[in-house]
Amino acid sequence: MKATVLIVHNYYQIPGGEDTVVANEKKMLEDNGHKVILYSRNNNELKEMSLLKKIFLPLSTIYNFRTSREIKRIIRNENIDIVHVHNTLNLISPAVYYAGLKMQKPVIQTIHNFRLLCPGATFYRDGHICEDCVSKGLMCAVRHKCYRNSFLQTLLCAVSTKVHRITGVYKKINYICLTEFNKEKMQMLKGVRGEKIFVKPNFVTSSGDYVIEENRKNQFVFAGRIDKLKGIDILLNVWANIGVDAPKLVICGTGPLEDWCKKFISEKCVNAEMVGFVSNEKVKEIIGSSKALILPTQWYEGFPMSIVEAYSTGTPVICTDLGNCGCVVEENVTGYKFRNGEELKLIVNNFEDFGEKVINVFNNQYTESENYKLLESIYNKVLGKEI
DSSP: OOOOEEEEEEEOSSOOHHHHHHHHHHHHHHHTTOOEEEEEEEGGGGGGOOHHHHHTHHHHHHOOHHHHHHHHHHHHHHTOSEEEEEEOTTTTOTHHHHHHHHTTOOEEEEEOSSTTTOTTSSSEETTEEOOHHHHTOTHHHHHHTTTTTOHHHHHHHHHHHHHHHHHTHHHHSEEEESSHHHHHHHTTSTTOOGGGEEEOOOOOOOOOOOOOGGGSOSEEEEESOOSGGGTHHHHHHHHHHHGGGOOEEEEEOOOTTHHHHHHHHHHHTOSEEEEESOOHHHHHHHHHTSSEEEEOOSSOOSOOHHHHHHHHTTOOEEEESSHHHHHHSOBTTTEEEESSHHHHHHHHHTOOOOTTHHHHHHHHHTSHHHHHHHHHHHHHHHTTSOO
8 A cells, every 4th residue: 555645835926946856856756646735835825925924934933833833734634655745934834743643643854954053054154155053043043144134034944943953853754865975964953863864865767868978069057056156157168268269168058147247257258158947957958069068156055956867868067076066966976076177177177978877876866766766765754564
């Protein structure tokens, strides 16, 4: 008998990668014979809230009684076996954990960011990696207004995390981390035992198209938000230093540094083309016909879907040797890692493809079928069906 799963997700006002993961996993479970119920709220509801509800929002963000009632009702009515949570901020709240445990159902939280350790969720502030909230306490984030540059919103996140640490609920639930790096960070959360933390990456569906090296264009691709956090300035400076012999750099995306990039490319005569926003399918097409995807990110990242999308086309990835990117990219197998601009320049100048190694790694680790095997195994373990 396949487990009946309650997926819980709070949508942000701006759609993001977490929403895609929720949709993909829901469909994957249903395709494999599971009954799936989706319980969701959307932060767009905040715009329509009455003044009274907005006044009490800080309290309901910490513990939402509506969530507790509705989750318990769904568990009873639908004979739920597992409660699988993705995001709880702002409207659902951690009340979902207590409701699931009260109904004696295993609760799993997929870790998409670092919010349980860092109110800002990124381990990044003022242009550098920061883990002060782990070593010195959550008030560090409040002092620096790490969440949305707001003292009050950061304070609310910090208080919520602290309250639920005190109750001990984080020790009682299970976690799915997307990488081994994320698992290492989660083990910093006091009282959370390693056997309750599982690793399962995200997946993508392969297009089935694989362009051999000889037929690829002499170009590299950057795909992501055009800002300093993503390292676009470092990348363009490297291309300028390579000079007239530089291969073409295709930049996909939009962001606050767009104008700076256009000016830099024009003034430095860099062999780069900015194509702006393009659809996901078009990005995959560009990546699949290029030599490599480059991610010069300056923070830990969550789980960059662009890496797995590149793998699905057999395209290697060149990334900063940092955080989750450095964890997902295997040196000389699926790509190269660098620590500074000089190392990146050497990699580009001496780039060698890996043939079919990349596509083989994708087929063995990141397909939907392999992902389902991992998720089913995790479900069986938390249900006590597998030792």
